[in-house]
Amino acid sequence: MKKKDFYYDLPEELIAQHPSEKRSESRLMVLDKETGEIEHKVFKDIIDYFHEGDCLVLNNTRVIPARLFGEKAKTGGKIEFLLLKRIDKCKWETLVKPGKKAKIGQKVIFGDGKLKGEIVDNTESGGRIIKFDYEGIFEEILDELGEMPLPPYITEKLEDKERYQTVYSKKEGSAAAPTAGLHFTHELLERIKSKGVKVEYITLHVGLGTFRPVKEENIEDHPMHSEYFEVTEETANTINEVKEKGGKVFAVGTTTTRTLESIGTDEGKVVPQSGWTDIFIYPGYKFKIIDKQITNFHLPESTLIMLVSALADRENVLKAYDIAVQERYRFFSLGDAMLIK
Known part of the structure; x- marks a missing residue:
């Protein structure tokens, strides 16, 4: 596939320069990966898309002042x-x-x-x-x-450094935040748990290679960076049990997705381990572990928009992004969210 296949026009004023006033009050676009149908919600409405027996997996890495x-x-x-x-x-x-x-x-x-x-x-x-x-x-x-390493497209000063950390951040080591998780509050996570949903954590320390542009015209030639991850036996066992019983696995962010897909077997099992992953997911990839993904709106021609296009179909994603532009959603790290269901 060609890099240009993942391009879309984005007005600069839609690049979010500051987070929403309240984490869970950001906007949420819900995209049905099978039909392409779109709904417009507020992030806290995401609880409506979980069912008892599902599993929510988050990345508990913490950004260092790098x-x-x-x-x-x-x-x-x-x-x-x-x-x-x-x-x-x-x-x-x-x-x-x-x-x-x-x-x-x-x-x-x-x-x-x-x-x-x-x-x-x-x-x-x-x-x-x-x-x-x-x-x-x-x-x-x-x-x-040290100072917080905000992405280059954020030009305004972040008044509260904790707004570039998830509320569940724990293990220091990232050069960038796993931004899909910025929308969650402790209260929302507790409400999700009370619905009978398992909430588990993996660790992947985000490197700046995540933001490196794809320079090769054929995306298959792009050299992917490697990042360190950890998945415990307890987390792996929970995910495997959920899948065996027919529950759905919701991955929060491309980092969680890449981690789980790196260690997933062809039989759809998660194997607990730690190590380095340089997995590059783009259309044609067959997902082994995750069923649904919570993510933000990503840069044109980036490895991240290629990953979500693998899950939800490139045409569905680009159509959704065009609608997001029309509806004035806020893009990138401090912007609004998307649920791919």
């Missing part, structure tokens, strides 16, 4: 690092700006010397490996010096 601003040790020149992946106690894979002058051996000072670093290697994708030197607990230093 953007660090430093100065070159010799010249005082400004340099910015975006932490992508922890290699060991002191080393991280990063993106650097400006990258051309970020040479191996370059020493950097952060926060008046509270944190120091040295670029020790390059990565195949054009990033840098930095080795940090510090006293104390790295996470506490990062929390003090």
Whole structure:
């Protein structure tokens, strides 16, 4: 398939710059993946689409303040690092700006010397490996010096950093939020549970590769990034039991979908494990585990719109996106939601 097959026109003013006033009050488009039928709802109405015996699976990763601003040790020149992946106690894979002058051996000072670093290697994708030197607990230093790494299309300042975290975020490690989960509140989750729905959690630490544009014209040639995930035995057993009894599995977000489909067997079973996944889901893919998906509205020609097109049919998705534009839905990370049922 061609990259252009997943293009749609989006007016810039529909890119959400701030979250809805209340998490569960964002708009919800409901798309029937079989018929293409569309309903317009409010997110809290999603409870009406669950039945007793279903399972809701969410990603409990937590975004770290992964953007660090430093100065070159010799010249005082400004340099910015975006932490992508922890290699060991002191080393991280990063993106650097400006990258051309970020040479191996370059020493950097952060926060008046509270944190120091040295670029020790390059990565195949054009990033840098930095080795940090510090006293104390790295996470506490990062929390003090780092900033939340909002996507580049969000240009306004986020007043409350917790609005870029899900209410159930727990395990730190993401460079970006699993944004489909931003619409849930504790109250809504409790109401869903009271309906007899199993609520389970997986972990997938979101890398910025999620937002990397597809450059290859043939999408099959696109090299997918890898991300770390964990699925416990308890979660796997619950999902398997739900499926055996005929319940439906609702995946919250493309991250949860990719995790479950990575570890699903051809027999439709989930195998508990942890590791790295670089699964790329696009039309033609046969889903093994998930039945329904809660997601946001994604960038044109992105791997994310390709994934939802695999679940709901490309023509259905593009038609729904055109209607979302006409109806002035809010797009991308801080925008409105879609349920693919």
